[in-house]
Amino acid sequence: MKAYTITRDNLGAWLDALARDYTLIAPVREEESVSLFKPVSGFAEINLGYTNSTVSPKGWLFPQTEEMFFFSTGGDQITLADAQTPGPAVLFGLRPCDIKGILALDPVFNGAYQDCYYQKRRQDTILVGLSCTRVERDCFCTSMGGGPTDGGGADLLLTEIDGGYGIEVLTPRGEKLVNRYQQYFDADRENRVIPAREELGKKLAGHFTRNVDTTGLKEFLDQHFELPYWGELARRCLGCGICTYICPTCHCFDIFDQSPDGESGVRSRCWDSCMFSHFTRMAGGHNPRPTQKERVRNRFLHKLKYHRDRYNLDGCVGCGRCVTRCPVNIDIRQIIADLQEVARHE
Ligand code: SF4
Ligand code: SF4
Incomplete structure (x- = not known):
């Protein structure tokens, strides 16, 4: 698995570039206590300090209200026209539990029954995860098979490390994205990204206020x-x-x-x-x-x-x-x- 590092300044420049080239959906603080994912025009609008957004990011792939198609009738004819879909997008800053949430939605909309609306958005959307740096009072992801630095399911996973962020490439799609913007990244020559993430995961594992056991x-x-x-x-x-x-x-x-x-x-x-x-x-x-x-x-x-x-x-x-x-x-x-x-x- 390849890993890179990116400085804070370069992260901002990369996100500005992503917002120019894709629809960039990222965590935004709406009010004092409300954070949610929405399209942004650049880094300045993004709030990376959140742990768990008030509303989950599933709304990008499965919108709260979604136009499916337009219809018109005339004589014996019914004419249908597809609604517009947003095209290539990057869903940035997903916490590990929300990545798992998307993995739980996939078989519902993309399994035995193929939902063309979800499928199109899912295909067009690159998922960029962000390891947690703290555990909130009500988090219990480790009890449900996840973890605060477990980015499985994302295309890329960012983790805050000294002086910036580490980036792990988890899929070929993630690799393509990094290659396209390689001027912002440095190779992880000292191999510090994965150990730093694992260390953070171990530290945070002891911060959960309540664990549950679903065995049996x-x-x-x-x-x-x-x-x-x-x-x-x-x-x-x-x-x-x-x-x-x-x-x-x-x-x-x-x-x-x-x-x-x-x-x-x-x-x-x-x-x-x-x-x-x-x-x-x-x-x-x-x-x-x-x-x-x-x-x-x-x-x-x-x-x-x-x-x-x-x-x-x-x-x-x-x-x-x-x-x-x-x-x-x-x-x-x-x-x-x-x-x-x-x-x-x-
Ligand atoms: S469980 Fe709580 S949040 Fe859910 S419907 Fe009942 S009162 Fe509302
Ligand atoms: S704790 Fe579980 S049931 Fe409650 S909102 Fe999160 S995923 Fe849904």
Whole structure:
């Protein structure tokens, strides 16, 4: 694996060049306490000091609202026209848990069912990861098979080292990007980048405030669909859906048409949430998840069991966003611990 170093000044110049040549999506501070990923015009707009953005970066590959196609009718004819897609892009500054979040979305949109919208954006987007330098109170990525310096899944991984950043090339696509801008990089002649990242990873591993153990949990949930625990949890849940909107792996959506004249318009999709009461309501009025109990159970079974059943991957990457933002302090780490306790007494 090749590694390079880049000075802070050159990092700024490289990012300015990337913004000229690609759509560059990077972390930006919107308000005092809100950070998110959005297209930027250069380094000056980027905030590299964040640990975990308020909203996950999945919105670049799976936008909150996305036009799918335009339609018009005339006589017996229906004419369809593709919506525009953004083209070559660099998604810069992804934290390791969010890279894993993208890996969890891939088989959903790019597996047995090919979603042309996600697929196009994914193909056109180069992923540049950024190792964490600190661990937030609610982070628990190491419990979910990740780690604060584990960039697997990205094309390039940056890690802050003395005097600048180390860059590891993880894919041929990442190598092509570095080669295109080689004037900004120096070869890692002293081989210090990978040891520095590994050292940082070891140091940060001791900073997690809470670790959870999911060993055997899926197997327990395979056998125990009905548990009184879900009813107890549901009494607290407000059904606000915040947890699903900010989660890097949640991917439910709704499709709708807008046609002011009834003859032409646009079909779009937008994020939906399994925590909403109407999410599973059918046209005839039947709702297979009629109360919050079924909805809460679905969300957590999706994270801890269904995603594994379908793709052999955890549906939770331990980013901790839902823990931080839930208005009634529903904490997936506590849920895992509680379910393990229930399993022990079975
Ligand atoms: S954020 Fe909390 S209260 Fe809102 S739907 Fe999710 S679990 Fe329920
Ligand atoms: S369930 Fe919560 S902690 Fe897990 S990936 Fe989603 S937002 Fe992050």
